[in-house]
Structures are given as C-alpha cells and as structure tokens.
Amino acid sequence: MPTLRLGSIAPDFEADTTDGPIKFHQWAGTSWVMLFSHPGDFTPVCTTELADISHRLPEFVSRNVKVIGLSTDNVQSHNEWIEDIIEIGNKTAPTCVEYPIIADPDRDISRLYDMLDEQDETNVDEEGLPYTIRTIFIIDPLKKIRAMLHYPASVGRDFDEVMRIIDALLTTDKHQVMTPSNWKKGDDVVIHPSLSNEEARKLFPSYTTQLPYLRTTSLNGQ
Incomplete structure (x- = not known):
C-alpha cells in the first residue's frame, strides 16, 4: 500500500x-x-x-x-x-x-x-x-x-494546536506567506522566499527585513 x-x-x-x-x-x-x-x-x-x-x-x-x-x-x-x-x-x-x-x-x-x-x-x-x-x-x-x-x-x-494549524493553512493559502514558530492568528507572518523584494513590496508595502532571507509583515486589513 x-x-x-x-x-x-x-x-x-x-x-x-x-x-x-x-x-x-x-x-x-x-x-x-x-x-x-x-x-x-x-x-x-x-x-x-x-x-x-x-x-x-x-x-x-x-x-x-x-x-x-x-x-x-x-x-x-x-x-x-x-x-x-x-x-x-x-x-x-x-x-x-x-x-x-x-x-x-x-x-x-x-x-x-x-x-x-x-x-x-x-x-x-x-x-x-x-x-x-x-x-x-x-x-x-x-x-x-x-x-x-x-x-x-x-x-x-491538543485541539488548540489543531485549530492553529488550520488557521495557518488557511492563511498561507490565501496570501503568499509562511508562518513562524508559535504563530497564532493575527500575528505577523513570513513572506515567502520565492517573492522578490519588489514583488513583496507591492503585496506588503510595510514589510520588515529581519535578515536577508527573513522578511515579516502584518496581515491586518488583508
């Protein structure tokens, strides 16, 4: 099987x-x-x-x-x-x-x-x-x-964790993002590495660069 x-x-x-x-x-x-x-x-x-x-x-x-x-x-x-x-x-x-x-x-x-x-x-x-x-x-x-x-x-x-996973899947499917460690609904997310800085700025104008490969953003209002 x-x-x-x-x-x-x-x-x-x-x-x-x-x-x-x-x-x-x-x-x-x-x-x-x-x-x-x-x-x-x-x-x-x-x-x-x-x-x-x-x-x-x-x-x-x-x-x-x-x-x-x-x-x-x-x-x-x-x-x-x-x-x-x-x-x-x-x-x-x-x-x-x-x-x-x-x-x-x-x-x-x-x-x-x-x-x-x-x-x-x-x-x-x-x-x-x-x-x-x-x-x-x-x-x-x-x-x-x-x-x-x-x-x-x-x-x-732990069904709190199950709900967290579902929220993360729904969020990452809707936006081109990933969720960091211990993420909960409403927290900042990680911008997907496949997006260039220019593409990321169009989608998330206020994103923050934490490291060259780690960019985070709020999804408030999106």
Whole structure:
C-alpha cells in the first residue's frame, strides 16, 4: 500500500456512520475536512476529546472545515457512546455531537489511512486486533492531505494546536506567506522566499527585513 504523504490525495472510501452511509469524497464536497481516529468507544481519553470537539464545532464551521471521526467499533456502539460524550461535555458547556463517526470494525479504512497501532500491545480488542492510534488528517477542498498528526493512544490531543494549524493553512493559502514558530492568528507572518523584494513590496508595502532571507509583515486589513 502506498505511503500517505503531505500532498497525497486522501483515499476515497464508503462507510457507515452515525449519520448514515457516506462516500467520503462526495461527503467532503468543497470543504476542508478534519478526519480523526480514536482508539475505541467507551474509553476515557476519547470521551473527553469528542466532547471538546463538539464544543469547538462552530469554530470548525466558521473555517469551512467538516469534522468526521472514526473508530473500529460499530454504529450502534457509537450511538450508545454519544450519550456518555454528551454527559461529560455538559459538565463544562452544552454539548451535542453534530458530526458523523465512522464505523470501521473490519479496519479497512484504518489500514487505508495507516491508523492502526503497531506499538501498544494493550491497545487491542478482545480478539487481539489492534485499535487505532489518535490520528488527524487535515484535507483541503481538492482532497489533498495538508497536515497529519499522530498521537499514541495514551496521550490526548491538543485541539488548540489543531485549530492553529488550520488557521495557518488557511492563511498561507490565501496570501503568499509562511508562518513562524508559535504563530497564532493575527500575528505577523513570513513572506515567502520565492517573492522578490519588489514583488513583496507591492503585496506588503510595510514589510520588515529581519535578515536577508527573513522578511515579516502584518496581515491586518488583508
């Protein structure tokens, strides 16, 4: 199976989900997508993660990002588990799981996206089949994989960082820029090295030269 890399076309698939059957590319449409896997239903860390994503869903929607989860359990299990996600989420904010969760009991999609755990011998089902690790794929409207994050099953994800990555991708696509270390939305950006000083001045009249190869600019108003 070919290795997925940044820029690879996200493999298409058909699956059952908590929102009914889907064809992935058709479901994605012209939106960005965050496809994420979690090791299993009714597991403690995953429950906190899916509650957090539920709270953040308006942030994803405002960025034209569709969210879809996956685990190796079936749809019935997902639907039963959602009640627990809502219970935990309601402890901090009103919670409603309004995004689909893919059922992948045969691991077909997990193998397609190389999500299965190869290191944690405890992260397996009753038959000894591996569960997934915590994987995130950020996929653009052209179905290209733009970012991949892999966490071990024991470590919960930082969704502030996920949102930061999405904001950076949206910003760098819109402008001919790059983002520096620890960049957050609204911070100065780095002008792409492919732009000459003359081209950069036309696009960013007030840019600053920090080093001959490092030029920064604010995007306020752009």
